[in-house]
Amino acid sequence: MEQESPSLECFITDHEGFHGTIKNSTKDFVVIEIDIHGRAVNRPLIPDDPTDLTCTEVRGSSLNKNLNANLRPENTASDEVAVGMTGLNDDDVLSQDCFDLRVILGSSANEALEQFTNRMLVCSGEQKNMEMSLGSFPDKHQRANVHRAVRHNFPFLMTVTNQEEIWVREDPGFKELSELVSEGEAEDFFRFIDAKAPGLAFTFLTDNSKEHRTRIHHFVSRRFGKLVETKSFTDQDGTAITVRLRERGRWPKKRTAADCEKQVDTYTAFTLRKENLETLEAISYMAAALGVIPSDFSYAGTKDKKGITYQSMTVKKISPQRLVELTPEFERRGMQLSRIIPASEPLRLGRLQGNHFDLVIRDVRPHGKCSSTDLETLVKEAVENVKAHGFVNYYGPQRFGNGQSIQTDQVGLALLKEDMNAAVRLFLSPDEGDDLHNKAKRHFLHTGNAKESLALMPACRARERLMLRALHRYGKGRQGCEQAWLSLPHATRLFYLHAYCSRLWNQAASYRLRALGPRPVQGDLVQAERLRHDPTPGATHTPQVHVVTSAEERDNVFSLDQVILPMPGNTVKYPENIVGEWYRDRLAQDGLGSSRFRIPSLKLNAPGSYRPLLAIPHNITYKVHEEPQVTEHLSPQRISLLTLSFDLDASCYATVFVREIMKCEP
Structure with missing residues (x-):
C-alpha cells in the first residue's frame, strides 16, 4: 500500500509500475459506450x-431539468426530491443548465444581450420601454429556438417577432408577478409557463393570507387563463397555490386508438x-x-x-x-x-453497462533504470496483476475539480452544514490566472459588489452569472445566499453534495484497506453475489447488504471484490466494525451527523447508496511499441508507448485504473 494523495492513497497490487502520459491528443483516448x-x-x-x-x-x-424544484409531478406528496448517490460522472449532474445563447445567437449578439439585460436591471424604474433587436432570423425553427432560449435564460424579458426580426423588452407581466412573490419564484413560474411540460405542476410557496392568494389567482387567470388553471390546497405546512396546464381540446369520454396515437x-x-x-x-x-x-x-x-x-x-x-x-x-x-x-422512448441516465476504452500511454519508462526488455516485463506484470486483482474503485480527481483552488467537495460540505454564505464564497473563489471570470470573482470577494462583478463576468459563465444576479437582487445575507443557490438548477446544487460524499467514500476506502487488510472481516458490508446490472451506476441497495459474521470471516466465505462501502446519506447502513466508527468520527469532525444529508431550504435530500470497494476491468489487451521522436537540435530518439484496451463497468474511472497499473498519477 502506497500513499499518493489525501483521497487516492492505496493500491491493491504490488508490482513496480512505470511512468507515462495519457491524453496527449484526442486520438489517444477513445471511449465507446457499452449498452x-x-x-x-x-x-x-x-x-x-x-x-x-x-x-x-x-x-x-424528458423534462427540462432546469425547471426549479417548485415543479413537481402532480401526484408527488413532497416537494423534497430523494436522489441516490449514483456515482455519476462530474458533468452528469450539471446537464440541463441553460440553452446556450452563444451557440444560438453568436458571441457578439449574446454579449450585447447580456449588456442590455444588465443595463435594464440597473436602470429598473428609471427608463421605460427599453428594447433591443437580436437581428433577423429567416428560418422559423431558428426563430422559435431564439424565443425559447432567451425567455429561458431571462424570464423577465419578452420576445416579439416583427417580420423576421426578433426584439426583446421587459415583460410587464413578470414585473407584476414579482411584486406579489419573490423574483426567484417569478422566474421559475415563467419558465414553467414557457416549457408547457405536460404532467407537471408549479406550486408557489406556502401563503396563509387569503387576500394575497386571491391576487395571485387573479393574475394567473388574467394572464394565462387559457393555458393553465389554479387551485389552492392545504397541508400541514399551510396553504399554497398549485398551477397546472389545462388539457388540450375536449376529449370524448372514450378515446379512440387514433386519438391516443396523436399524443404519442x-x-x-x-x-x-x-x-x-x-x-x-x-x-x-x-x-x-x-x-x-x-x-x-x-x-x-x-x-x-x-x-x-x-x-x-x-x-x-x-x-x-x-x-x-x-x-x-x-x-x-x-x-x-x-x-x-x-x-419508442427516450434513454435514461445510467442506462448502460459500462464503457470500452482504447488508450495510448506515451513516453513509457520505468521508475528506475532498466533495459527495454525489462520495460516490457514491467508492463506485462503490471497489467496482468491488475487484470487478476482489480483496483480500488476510487472516484477520479476530475470529480472534484482537479487543479482548482477550491474543490467541489469543499462547497458541498459548506452546503451540508447550511453555511450558505461560506458556500457562496467558496463557489465564487477564483483560481490562479487573469481570465475574465477569475477577475470577476476576485472583484466580488474583495468588494462584495455583485452588480459590478456581474458586469465583469463573461457571458459563457452561466452559473456564476445566475448566482451573482441573485445576490444583486436579494443581498448577501443568509436569505440572499439561499436565493443565489436556488437560482441554480437542482442537479447543480446536488452535484456539490455528491462531491463531498465521493471524497468521503475515497477516504473511507483508503482507511478500510489500511486498517483491515485485503480480505473481508467481521462487520464488513458485502453482497452475496457479484453486482448485476443496475440502472443506478455503481450502487446496490439495502436489501442486498449483508454484514459479515465472525464465522464467515473465519471460513473465508466472501472475497474482497464483494465488499461494499456506503456513500453517506440518510438511509444507508454503515459497517459494524472500526470502519463504521471511522464514518461517524469523520462526519462529526466535519460537523455532520447521519441525519445532516437533507437541506430543506435548498430542497436537497441525499439518502445514500453503496459502491463496490474494488473495480474489475474486463477484456484487457495491451502491447508495447516503439516510435521515433524528433526533438529540436537533437538526433531522432525512439520512445516507448503502450496501447491499452479494456472495459469498465459504469461509474468506474479509466484514469484510476491506469494509475493502479502505473503506480503513479498518469
Whole structure:
C-alpha cells in the first residue's frame, strides 16, 4: 500500500509500475459506450435485431431539468426530491443548465444581450420601454429556438417577432408577478409557463393570507387563463397555490386508438461520435440546428471532452430523415451521427453497462533504470496483476475539480452544514490566472459588489452569472445566499453534495484497506453475489447488504471484490466494525451527523447508496511499441508507448485504473 494523495492513497497490487502520459491528443483516448445488452454502441446497425428498434425501458418524459424544484409531478406528496448517490460522472449532474445563447445567437449578439439585460436591471424604474433587436432570423425553427432560449435564460424579458426580426423588452407581466412573490419564484413560474411540460405542476410557496392568494389567482387567470388553471390546497405546512396546464381540446369520454396515437411523442435514436467536445456542448449545437430545446435530448451518460467518444442518444420530436439532413452541419462541429433509427422512448441516465476504452500511454519508462526488455516485463506484470486483482474503485480527481483552488467537495460540505454564505464564497473563489471570470470573482470577494462583478463576468459563465444576479437582487445575507443557490438548477446544487460524499467514500476506502487488510472481516458490508446490472451506476441497495459474521470471516466465505462501502446519506447502513466508527468520527469532525444529508431550504435530500470497494476491468489487451521522436537540435530518439484496451463497468474511472497499473498519477 502506497500513499499518493489525501483521497487516492492505496493500491491493491504490488508490482513496480512505470511512468507515462495519457491524453496527449484526442486520438489517444477513445471511449465507446457499452449498452445494457453488453454491445458497443458504434457497432453496425442490424435491421432485424429487435433491440435496435426501440429503447426497451424508461417511462418518464424528458423534462427540462432546469425547471426549479417548485415543479413537481402532480401526484408527488413532497416537494423534497430523494436522489441516490449514483456515482455519476462530474458533468452528469450539471446537464440541463441553460440553452446556450452563444451557440444560438453568436458571441457578439449574446454579449450585447447580456449588456442590455444588465443595463435594464440597473436602470429598473428609471427608463421605460427599453428594447433591443437580436437581428433577423429567416428560418422559423431558428426563430422559435431564439424565443425559447432567451425567455429561458431571462424570464423577465419578452420576445416579439416583427417580420423576421426578433426584439426583446421587459415583460410587464413578470414585473407584476414579482411584486406579489419573490423574483426567484417569478422566474421559475415563467419558465414553467414557457416549457408547457405536460404532467407537471408549479406550486408557489406556502401563503396563509387569503387576500394575497386571491391576487395571485387573479393574475394567473388574467394572464394565462387559457393555458393553465389554479387551485389552492392545504397541508400541514399551510396553504399554497398549485398551477397546472389545462388539457388540450375536449376529449370524448372514450378515446379512440387514433386519438391516443396523436399524443404519442416520436423519438429518434442515434449514436453520437464527438471529438474534443463535451456532451452538453454537443447537445447545444444540435438543439440549435434542429430548432429544439436541449432537454429534448436524452442519453445514458456523459463522456470526456478530451478524446474521441461514442455514445447513444435519443431526441424527441425529430424524425430520422430530419436528423440525416443535418449531419453535414454537425460534422463541421466535430460530431458524426450513425445508427439513426426510430425509437419508442427516450434513454435514461445510467442506462448502460459500462464503457470500452482504447488508450495510448506515451513516453513509457520505468521508475528506475532498466533495459527495454525489462520495460516490457514491467508492463506485462503490471497489467496482468491488475487484470487478476482489480483496483480500488476510487472516484477520479476530475470529480472534484482537479487543479482548482477550491474543490467541489469543499462547497458541498459548506452546503451540508447550511453555511450558505461560506458556500457562496467558496463557489465564487477564483483560481490562479487573469481570465475574465477569475477577475470577476476576485472583484466580488474583495468588494462584495455583485452588480459590478456581474458586469465583469463573461457571458459563457452561466452559473456564476445566475448566482451573482441573485445576490444583486436579494443581498448577501443568509436569505440572499439561499436565493443565489436556488437560482441554480437542482442537479447543480446536488452535484456539490455528491462531491463531498465521493471524497468521503475515497477516504473511507483508503482507511478500510489500511486498517483491515485485503480480505473481508467481521462487520464488513458485502453482497452475496457479484453486482448485476443496475440502472443506478455503481450502487446496490439495502436489501442486498449483508454484514459479515465472525464465522464467515473465519471460513473465508466472501472475497474482497464483494465488499461494499456506503456513500453517506440518510438511509444507508454503515459497517459494524472500526470502519463504521471511522464514518461517524469523520462526519462529526466535519460537523455532520447521519441525519445532516437533507437541506430543506435548498430542497436537497441525499439518502445514500453503496459502491463496490474494488473495480474489475474486463477484456484487457495491451502491447508495447516503439516510435521515433524528433526533438529540436537533437538526433531522432525512439520512445516507448503502450496501447491499452479494456472495459469498465459504469461509474468506474479509466484514469484510476491506469494509475493502479502505473503506480503513479498518469
